[in-house]
Amino acid sequence: MNDTEYEGFRKKVLERVWTDLAPFEERIESEEQIPYAEINPVITDLGLWGLMVPEEYGGLGLTVSQYLPILSELAKVHGGIRVVVHVHNSNAHALSVLGSEEQRRAVLPGVAGGTMSIGFALTEPDFGTGADLGSIAVRDRDEYILNGRKHLISNSDFATHFIYFAKTDPDAGELGVSAFLVERGASGLAIEPLPETMGCKGGEHGRITATDVRVPVQNLLGQEGQGVAQLEETLELSRVLVAASSLGTAERALELAVEHSRTRVTFGKPLAHRQAVQRYIAEMAQDVYALKLMLSDCARKWDAGRRIPAEASMTKNFGLEAVGRVTDRALLTFGGIGYTRAHSIERLYRDARLNWLEEGTPTIQNMVVARALVGGYTIEDGW
Ligand SMILES: Cc1cc2nc3c(=O)[nH]c(=O)nc-3n(C[C@H](O)[C@H](O)[C@H](O)COP(=O)(O)OP(=O)(O)OC[C@H]3O[C@@H](n4cnc5c(N)ncnc54)[C@H](O)[C@@H]3O)c2cc1C
Known part of the structure; x- marks a missing residue:
């Protein structure tokens, strides 16, 4: 997808996930089930099943730089919907890397259209x-x-x-x-x-x-006998994608905390005027900014055809720590009402905790980073 087409596509998706998917948040939290009959048509219409499926198999074939903002936005809207779309696309990507032409032709067109999934x-x-x-x-x-x-x-x-x-x-x-x-x-x-x-x-x-x-x-x-090498290759990109999900959850928590700090008044002043709350906000923004920069570095390198074992695992680990700190501070900014389901911060706080586990725990990520560096891998930093 060229830059102009992508800009139009991104704008449409970023609007429609809020108008057409976000209203399901409360229902999914209550029923603990995604109402696929109602959500599938939206996902299909937006082409979200085929985001990472190469164009030759009927998908949109987005680059990682193009995919990350969409995945992050889905994490803001609802973690469960994000996981479904994310896993579907990551596994489609895995098959497009690991599968033979015959295997890809048999499955990927169905995956792109949402009639099949891996x-x-x-x-x-x-x-x-x-x-x-x-x-x-x-x-x-x-x-x-x-x-x-x-x-x-x-x-x-x-x-x-x-x-x-x-x-x-x-x-x-x-x-x-x-x-x-x-x-x-x-x-x-x-x-x-x-x-x-x-x-x-x-x-x-x-x-x-x-x-x-x-x-x-x-x-x-x-x-x-290639299974472990195949795992390393497919999990590398997946780890960047988990970090992009952390980014979306963290950004939304920050937005909600800033909004709340402007409107909630104690002792005659909005919370936003209190130095203690300002510090929470500044520290949350710092985490979001740093994570975004790490992600754009990973995306740039991956899209240029590079392998990024250390960067992917470091970004995954930093992302889960960042979203952990941000959702902690956002919850504190909300006070007690944040612990109830009156605001999305309660959901974001719980959604964030999955990022510890998806695609390997922090221990595994540290092992991958250390193994790469000890083995002579250098992190090209572009300075
Ligand atoms: C919602 C959700 C969705 C998931 N989706 C998938 C999926 O689609 N496909 C899939 O295959 N998996 C999936 N997983 C599994 C996930 O990848 C694993 O839970 C995660 O990698 C941790 O592995 P484990 O559960 O086996 O933990 P364990 O291996 O039991 O680890 C428990 C703890 O012990 C530590 N530990 C374990 N072994 C060692 C060791 N040798 N040295 C030091 N520390 C160690 C771990 O770091 C961790 O802290 C999903 C998990 C969740 C929660």
């Missing part, structure tokens, strides 16, 4: 992550037989396919993990819901059990 099945209840997986895929002529358990798999209620990580060689450590494209309807695949989440409400992050699921060899993504 879940990312990595996390397991009984094992760690990366090389520590309990799911096993054993080759049997022209099929693999897949067994294992996954949980917390986003969009599991409507995903038509899953990128499923399993061990193909249990003795080969990191080189023993492979990724498969598994169809929802595959015999032996059971999908169940998990209890509702603390924030980003309404989406489903379910449990998947594979019992002797037969996966055709054509559904292997890439080569056997």
Whole structure:
């Protein structure tokens, strides 16, 4: 999409998410379910299912610089809607990177139009992550037989396919993990819901059990043993996208806190006149500004075709700390009423806490950064 087309598109989306999606906030929080029948037409009409799907497969093929402002705005409007659109697009991006031409052609056009969706099945209840997986895929002529358990798999209620990580060689450590494209309807695949989440409400992050699921060899993504490298590649961009979500949540919390500080009067003066509250506002703005600059650096480098392992994990970590501080201070600015559902700050506070966990905890991010730097990676800073 060229710059002029993008400006028109961005303006339209940034307006319509507020007129057509924001009014669902209260209902989603109360019912803890996204009313897809009413929301899907808006998402489809705006083209949000295909934001990250390359144009040749019917998507909009946005660059990361173009995508980030839209994702951030969705995080302001509602965390649950943000997660659904974000996960759908991230996993479409993962398939466009990892899949063969045939695999991409079979699924991505449906994903772009919202009739298909991909879940990312990595996390397991009984094992760690990366090389520590309990799911096993054993080759049997022209099929693999897949067994294992996954949980917390986003969009599991409507995903038509899953990128499923399993061990193909249990003795080969990191080189023993492979990724498969598994169809929802595959015999032996059971999908169940998990209890509702603390924030980003309404989406489903379910449990998947594979019992002797037969996966055709054509559904292997890439080569056997590439799973951990594929994970690193796809999670890198995803981490930047989680940070963009932190930015949206933080910006909205700041906007609401500033607005509240202007109108709430105590001892004859608006809160905004009190030095203590001014300090909260200044510190919140500082976090938002710094996060935005980190994100634009990541986007610029990624769009120029660079890998950014350290920058992505640092930005993800800074983003979750920043949004944590900002939502803390915004809540304090609101006082007690902020702890009730009278204002969106209560929701933003809970939504923000997911960013600690999505795409790996802070411990994992620190490990990735340290590993990159110790391995000789240099952070090009553009100075
Ligand atoms: C709403 C939601 C949606 C999600 N969506 C998806 C999804 O679509 N697909 C998917 O695959 N996953 C998904 N996840 C899972 C998420 O990525 C993981 O929860 C997260 O990466 C943490 O992994 P874990 O839950 O297995 O935690 P654990 O591995 O049990 O970790 C618990 C704590 O121990 C620490 N820890 C664990 N191992 C070590 C170690 N070796 N050394 C030091 N510290 C360690 C961790 O840092 C963490 O603090 C989702 C989670 C949530 C909450």
